Amino acid sequence: MFELALTFLMMQQAPAENTDWDEAFGVEEAVRDPQTGELPVDPYDVDNANAGAKPFSGSSIAADFGGKDGIRQIADRFVDLNISDPRVAAIFAGHDHVRLRRTLYEQFCYILNAGCEYTGRDMATAHQGLGTRKPDLNAIVENLQKAMREADVSFVAQNRFLAKLAPMYGDVVTR
Amino acid sequence: MKRVARVLAFAQTAYFVAVAQTATAQVDEAPSVLVESPPPADYNAKLLLTNGISTIGGASGGGISDWATIAGRQSDRGIGVQLHVSGAVLPDYLWQSHGIAVGIADRVELSYARQNFDTQDVGAALGIGQGYVLNQDVWGAKLRVAGDTVYGSPLLPQIAVGVQYKRSLDGGVAAAVGAAHDEGVDFVVSATKLFLARSILLDATARMTKANQNGLLGFGSVGNDDYSVQFEGALAYQFSRRFVMGAEYRSKPDNLGLGEDDWIDIFAAWGATDNITVTAAYADLGSIATFEGQRGVFAQAQLAF
Numbered sequence: 001m002f003e004l005a006l007t008f009l010m011m012q013q014a015p016a017e018n019t020d021w022d023e024a025f026g027v028e029e030a031v032r033d034p035q036t037g038e039l040p041v042d043p044y045d046v047d048n049a050n051a052g053a054k055p056f057s058g059s060s061i062a063a064d065f066g067g068k069d070g071i072r073q074i075a076d077r078f079v080d081l082n083i084s085d086p087r088v089a090a091i092f093a094g095h096d097h098v099r100l101r102r103t104l105y106e107q108f109c110y111i112l113n114a115g116c117e118y119t120g121r122d123m124a125t126a127h128q129g130l131g132t133r134k135p136d137l138n139a140i141v142e143n144l145q146k147a148m149r150e151a152d153v154s155f156v157a158q159n160r161f162l163a164k165l166a167p168m169y170g171d172v173v174t175r
Numbered sequence: 176m177k178r179v180a181r182v183l184a185f186a187q188t189a190y191f192v193a194v195a196q197t198a199t200a201q202v203d204e205a206p207s208v209l210v211e212s213p214p215p216a217d218y219n220a221k222l223l224l225t226n227g228i229s230t231i232g233g234a235s236g237g238g239i240s241d242w243a244t245i246a247g248r249q250s251d252r253g254i255g256v257q258l259h260v261s262g263a264v265l266p267d268y269l270w271q272s273h274g275i276a277v278g279i280a281d282r283v284e285l286s287y288a289r290q291n292f293d294t295q296d297v298g299a300a301l302g303i304g305q306g307y308v309l310n311q312d313v314w315g316a317k318l319r320v321a322g323d324t325v326y327g328s329p330l331l332p333q334i335a336v337g338v339q340y341k342r343s344l345d346g347g348v349a350a351a352v353g354a355a356h357d358e359g360v361d362f363v364v365s366a367t368k369l370f371l372a373r374s375i376l377l378d379a380t381a382r383m384t385k386a387n388q389n390g391l392l393g394f395g396s397v398g399n400d401d402y403s404v405q406f407e408g409a410l411a412y413q414f415s416r417r418f419v420m421g422a423e424y425r426s427k428p429d430n431l432g433l434g435e436d437d438w439i440d441i442f443a444a445w446g447a448t449d450n451i452t453v454t455a456a457y458a459d460l461g462s463i464a465t466f467e468g469q470r471g472v473f474a475q476a477q478l479a480f
């Protein structure tokens with residue numbers, strides 16, 4: 001009997017090439033929104049307070065950053081630098097960079113009082129489980145400084161903005 | 176045949192499970208392997224200049240004030256090293272010091288410095304010999320107990336406690352000027368914060384000490400062998416990532432009754448490369464061994480990893 005079973009087993013064909021494993025195992029594939037190109041995230045309450053800092057008052061700091069266009073350029077460059085920086089690239093790998101570009105832009109623009117609403121998640125939720133450490137934060141701060149420098153933001157204005165982000169330390173550094 | 180079918184079904188399930196497992200294993204493992212891999216060797220984990228510069232006593236700080244900063248450019252998982260050489264030219268003396276500090280996990284700092292103080296003509300005047308050099312060894316240990324210089328609440332500075340064991344190698348001279356000991360221990364508490372919104376760094380430090388002229392003239396005196404609490408502080412403005420200018424103050428006891436003065440300096444520090452910091456200062460050290468008006472130029476080169 002056993003030999004027979006073995007024989008049958010050895011005669012088994014490899015599963016057909018076109019087997020839909022996701023269906024076979026009930027895996028739901030995340031589908032990018034055809035409009036925004038973003039992957040869905042778990043539901044959360046949209047609130048400007050999620051940005052994690054009180055925005056500046058007045059419009060001078062937004063001007064220092066070149067308004068919405070300047071801020072968009074800085075946020076994009078910041079993401080580019082982070083995802084290609086060997087120090088932190090692994091942490092960003094596999095995350096939705098399309099969404100990250102949008103939410104970071106919104107967050108920067110909101111905090112700099114350049115006329116945006118922040119619709120992303122709060123900092124603790126967004127960074128939960130990423131396993132970031134202080135040197136990772138230092139690395140992305142250097143990248144942000146580089147992005148701001150390239151956009152000719154004065155050092156005084158750079159530091160004023162970083163002062164808004166520095167207190168988020170406990171939420172974005174998780175170990 | 177029923178049993179065969181059952182065995183086959185079992186085998187097929189096992190096969191599916193195995194395939195599924197390898198599939199998920201690949202998905203799960205790939206990123207974590209990347210995350211665990213060590214960072215590149217040239218990874219300076221601290222932000223530029225946040226390791227401070229080595230003080231004349233070897234601990235990290237300004238030039239004459241100890242700060243709560245931890246030496247070396249490594250962070251919470253690394254061991255950093257900081258080497259320095261300093262010199263000062265004063266009207267009646269020459270100062271030279273060098274040392275090493277090791278920063279462990281941005282938490283503990285161990286330091287050593289050798290101080291050489293050339294008395295030039297004063298040596299002859301005091302009868303200890305023309306160009307007599309006073310030497311001292313300083314060993315330090317510092318522990319960061321709370322906070323962060325850059326991050327977190329602006330109301331919570333980086334706070335560190337430290338001890339420094341100082342040993343004058345010229346006990347004879349120390350005794351001759353009336354010092355009670357040729358060695359002593361300082362206890363130091365520092366609070367340091369970079370106020371990014373204003374690009375200003377502030378440090379406030381309290382030191383319990385018996386040292387006369389930092390220990391070069393021994394510790395305490397026959398008449399007064401008590402500890403006193405002295406204050407050190409620094410105020411610095413960050414012009415760029417690499418350039419800072421500021422002022423420091425350091426109060427000192429006058430155990431020997433020689434009119435020992437507080438110290439003050441203005442300094443400029445430049446992170447010439449990611450690992451080299453060059454500092455120049457103009458210092459007013461007041462009266463040293465009754466020779467007054469000791470104002471001069473101080474320079475330091477530091478290498479940190």
Ligand code: HEM
Binds near residue numbers: 103136137
């Ligand atoms: C104060 C510093 C930081 C700020 C202001 C910040 C801001 C943000 C924002 C706005 C988002 C998007 C939230 C959303 O999708 O709803 C985000 C996500 C993310 N951040 Fe940060 N971040 C900071 C620090 C860091 C650090 C140190 C790392 C790691 C090196 C990091 C890695 C990530 C990653 C991988 C995501 C995507 C998470 C996901 O897709 O679920 N962030 N961050």
